[in-house]
Amino acid sequence: MKITKVEALKTIANDIRIGIIEQVYNAQSGHPGGSLSCSDILAVLYFNQMNIDPKKPKAKERDRFVLSKGHCSPALYATLARKGFFDKKLLTGFRKIESILQGHPDMNKVPGVDMTTGSLGQGLSAAVGMAIGSKMDSAGCRVYCLIGDGEIEEGQIWEAAMAASKNKLDNLCVILDHNGLQIDGKVEEVAGLVDIKEKFESFGFHVITVDGHDIEELIHAFDSSKHQKEVPTIIIANTIKGKGVSFMENQASWHGKAPSEEQYNQAIQELKEGREN
Numbered sequence: 001m002k003i004t005k006v007e008a009l010k011t012i013a014n015d016i017r018i019g020i021i022e023q024v025y026n027a028q029s030g031h032p033g034g035s036l037s038c039s040d041i042l043a044v045l046y047f048n049q050m051n052i053d054p055k056k057p058k059a060k061e062r063d064r065f066v067l068s069k070g071h072c073s074p075a076l077y078a079t080l081a082r083k084g085f086f087d088k089k090l091l092t093g094f095r096k097i098e099s100i101l102q103g104h105p106d107m108n109k110v111p112g113v114d115m116t117t118g119s120l121g122q123g124l125s126a127a128v129g130m131a132i133g134s135k136m137d138s139a140g141c142r143v144y145c146l147i148g149d150g151e152i153e154e155g156q157i158w159e160a161a162m163a164a165s166k167n168k169l170d171n172l173c174v175i176l177d178h179n180g181l182q183i184d185g186k187v188e189e190v191a192g193l194v195d196i197k198e199k200f201e202s203f204g205f206h207v208i209t210v211d212g213h214d215i216e217e218l219i220h221a222f223d224s225s226k227h228q229k230e231v232p233t234i235i236i237a238n239t240i241k242g243k244g245v246s247f248m249e250n251q252a253s254w255h256g257k258a259p260s261e262e263q264y265n266q267a268i269q270e271l272k273e274g275r276e277n
Contacts, residue, residue: 002047002048003047003048004048006215006216009040009043009044009047009048009215010040010043010215012043012047012082013039013040013042013043013215014039014244014271014274015078015082016039016042016043016075016078016079016082017036017039017078017243017244017245017271018078018268018271018272019074019077019078019081019082019088019091020032020035020036020039020074020075020078021245021259021264021267021268021271022091022092022268023074023077023078023091023092023094023095023101024074024094024258024259025258025259025261025264026091026092026094027094027095027096027258028258029095029103029258030073030074030094030095030103030256030258031071031072031073031074031255031256032074032242032245032248032254032257032258032259033179033181033241033242033248033251033252033254033255033256034069034071034072034075034148034177034179034241034255035072035073035074035075036075036241036242036243036244036245036248037177037179037212037239037240037241037242037243038072038075038146038177038212038237038239039075039078039079039243039244040212040213040214040215040218040239040243041146041175041177041212041218041237041239042075042076042079042146043079043215044215044218044219044222045065045144045175045222046065046079046080046082046083047083048219048222049063049144049219049222050062050063050065050142050144051063051141051142052083052112054083054084054085054111054112057085057111057112060139060141061139061140061141062141063141063142063143063144064114064115064127064130064141064142064143064144065114065143065144065145065146066114066115066117066123066124066126066127066130066143066144066145066146067105067115067117067123067146068117068120068121068122068123068124068126068127068145068146068147068148068151069117069120069123069146069147069148069151069177070104070105070116070117070118070119070120070123071103071104071118071120071256072146072148072177073101073102073103073104073105074094076105076113077090077091077094077101077105077110078091080110080111080112080113083112085110085111085112086100086110086111086112103118104116104117104118105117105118114130115127115130120148120150120151120154121151121154121155121156121157122156123145123146123147124145124147124156124157124160124161124164124174125156125159125160125163126145127143127144127145127160127172127174128160128163128164128167128169128172130143131143131164131167131169131171131172131232132167132169134171135167135169135171141171142171142172142173142226143169143171143172143173144173144174144175145172145173145174145175146174146175146177147174147175147176147177148176148177148179148182149176149177149178149179149180149182149187149193149196150181150182150183150187150190150191152176152193152196153187153190153191153193158203161200161203161204161205161232162203162204164204164205164232165203165204165205165231165232166204168230168231168232169232170228170229170230170231170232170233172232172233173222173225173232173233173234173235174205174232174233174234174235175234175235175237176196176234176235176236176237177212177237177239178196178212178236178237178238178239179239179240179241180241180250181241181250181251181252181255182252182255183252183255183256184252185252186252196236197209197236200234200236204231204232205231205232205233205234206225206228206231206232206233206234207233207234207236208221208224208225208233208234208235208236209235209236209238210235210236210237210238211237211238212237212238212239213239213240213243218235218237221235222235241254241255242254244270244271244274245266245267245270245271246266246270247263247266247267248267
């Protein structure tokens, strides 16, 4: 069922964030910062945009999603559980040896995961292949791929971008979670990566820039991408790393570490208060 009310989608995004914190805290391992920054994007995709059915996770006509920045699996797992692909109770097993919810998503184990990812830069190539396949067999599905701004330092991203443009993949929508931080600090300082919009335009993409935490802007951007002809789209979503948890926001140090019990309690309290407001 497609959810259209903005407030309902905000609540879902907040639930996803709570699920992220609970997973990383229980495992005492994981990547909360970049997971929190992409929660609104996933809420809009899975509950407003994508043609998917949790009861038919392998349906040929379904839309596909590739989490290229696979270390942010807590966000994807929380989303899939909230959507009904598997029981929410499984989230407590995140990163535990007997669990299907590994540190990086595995398409052979987790219902709703369309591509196994983790090695940064490779997910977009897989998404391009899926989009080409959909064109070839007239499946009519759209392919969405979420990438990170630290990740686009990888050369394979740009090889995939060239292939997407050459093959006129108007059924491909890439989303850049542009939170400005990676494990070593600010993206612009680590690799000098600037003029991202102009770079993707030069590679033949239709570029849309939005506030990645504004539900209405995200909906409009995804809707707009569906009307593009013979060009792939990238949505540059300006986000805040650690969004929703005050002491994690805009802090590169929260790229890949777990909160203490005190920090966990504070984070959950802030997120629950945010859900109620």
